[in-house]
Amino acid sequence: MISVKYILALWKRKTLGQIIGFAYMVPLLLFVLCLLMTLLLPLTSDMIFYGNASYEYCYKMPCNIFSVYDRKTVPNETAYSLLHDKDRNALLYSDSAVVYTVNDKAMPDTSELRLYVARKDADLSGTIFTEENFTGKGTPYSNKYDGTSQLYVTHNTLKHLNADVGDTVITEYDSFAHISEDHAIRSVIAGTLKPEYDGSNNRSLAEYDKYSDFSALLTVDEELFFEIAGNDLSEIMTVVFSDEKSDFTDGEAQNITEEIRTDKMETLENTLRERRFVTKVVLRFAFSILVMAAALEMEYGFTRRRCEHDMTVFSMLGMRRSSVRRTIAVQVLIRFLISVAAAVLLCRYVYFRFISDMYCEPLLLLFIAASFVIAGTAYTVIRSLIKSLKGV
C-alpha cells in the first residue's frame, strides 16, 4: 500500500529523473534483443511464411509461377540499360523486347511482355507505390486469367488497401504514361512478397504470404514470361513457368501446396535441430540472461542508493524489511519492464527498419521480449526470496 503510494509519487514527482535514471538499460537490452533476433529470424520467419503460404492460386493461373527471386540491388550498367529510362529509380522494366540469360539458358524473347517492377517504396522517387496510387478496387478476380496485369505487393500494402489476393486493383502511376492514357492500369493482386530477413536480399514473389515489408509492383501482361533484373545478370533468379500445370483441379493444387509446404518445413526443422544451431541459441540466450542480470544488479544498486534516505525513514517509522525490499524490487522491475518495452520498440522500428533494413517478424520479437520479461521477473523474485531467507 505505502510502497505503491511511494512508487507512484516517485514517478509523478520525478518522471524525467526516473527515465534518465535507467536509460542505460535500454541499449543493453536492445543489443541482446537484436543478437537473438538476427539469429532466430531467418528460420522462424521462413517457417511462418511457409506455414501460411498457399500455392494454389498459382496453379489456377494459366501460368505457374513457383518462385521468383529478386536481387534487391541497384542494377549495374547492363541491367540498367535494359530498364526503362524514364524512371531509373523505379526500376521499371520497359516493354521492349529483352532476352535474359538465366542459368545458362536463354529465356525466350519476351517482346510482347509488359513487365513493370517497382522497388521498395523508399527507392521510388516520384512514382512511389503507395496507397494513393490505388484509385480503386475492382471486382474480385474470377479465377480465369483474362489478360489483366498481375500485381505482387507486400503484406503491408495489402492491409493498406484492405485487399486480398485475387482482387483487382487500379494503379495510377506516372510512368505508365506510355501504356495507358489515364496513367492507370488494372491489375490483379496475384500474390505477396516473402520477407527479407537474411541480408541476401532474396525475396520470393508469387508465394502468398502475410508477412512482408517490401513493396514491389510487378505486372505481367499477356505473356507468360517475365524476369527481374539484378545486380549481376548471371545472378538473376529464374521465374519458373510451366504451362503443363495450368489445368490443375482445386484438389490437385491443394496437394501440391501441401507437398511444397511439408518439404520446406522439413528442411527448416532439420536446421533447427542441428547441434551447432542449438548451441548457438543456448549460448546467446545465456549471454542475454547474464547481461540482464548485470543490468538488474546495477539498477538494484542505483535504486537502493537513490531511495536510501526514504527507506531508512520508512524503517524508522515501522516498515518491515520485507516491505522495504519489495519497494526496491518493484521499482527495479518497473524500470526493467519499461526498458524491455523501449528496447522492443527500438528494435522493431529503428534497428530493423533503418539500420538493418531487414524484415522483422513481430511474433518472434514478442516471444523474445516475453522471455526477457519472464527471465527478469524470475530473477528479481528469486533474488528477493534468497535475500529474505538470508534475512538481509
Next chain:
Amino acid sequence: MSFINFENISLTYRTKTQTIPIFDDLNLSIDKGEFVTVYGPSGKGKSTLLNLVSGFLRPDSGKIFVDGSDLCALSENEVCAYRNKRIGYIFQQFNLIYQFNVRDNVAVPLLLSGMKKYDIERRVDELLDMIGLSNRKNEYPRTLSGGEQQRVAFARAVANDPDIILADEPTGNLDSANGRKLIKLIKDLNTDKNITVLCVTHDARILEQSGSGGSRMIDIETITMQS
C-alpha cells in the same frame, strides 16, 4: 520495574577498519512519563542510545525492557509494529519524504499500521489542525520553512499516539523561536499525555527548559565508553 530498562547493555560498532565500543555493561532505567534530556559532545553515542530504545539497533549483549517486554526477544515484525505504534521519532534533519505532500507524510505511520483509509484521513486532519498546517496539507515539504517541516515531522511522530518520543536534536536546524515552539509541543505532550520523552540535544535552551521542568538530565559521557 521502570518503563524503560537497560540491563547490562554492551554495544560495539564494528566496521572493516575499526571497532568503536559505545556502551559496556550499561544499566539505565527511565520511568513512564519522564522527560529525559541526553546531552554531551558529538560522537559519543547519543543517537545510538535512542536507536537502542527504538529497536532499530540491537545490543551485542544485555537486555532492553520496554513496558515489561524484552525488545531483543521480539521478532522482526513485532519490532516493526512496536516502532510504528509505540515510538515517535523526531530528527534533526526532519527526515520527511520529499516526494510526499504534507498530508501523506503525516499519514506514513498510519498507513504502515494498517489503519483504514477513512480513519487515516480523519486522524491526519486532526493532526494538521494541531500543528496549524491544515491549509498547506497538499504542499510538498520543500515549499515549507524549516519550522513548518519540523512540525510536520512532529505530527508524524505522534500520529499513532506513541508511548515514547525519541527526539534527536529536534531543534538543531531551527531558529530559537521555532525551537521553543517545538519544545513546547513536546513538553505539552509529556505533561498532558504522560508520554515518555528522550531528547538528545546540546541546545542550551532545551537544557534550561527541561531543567526548569524538573526533568532528568543524562550526560552521555557518564555512560559511554567513547572517550
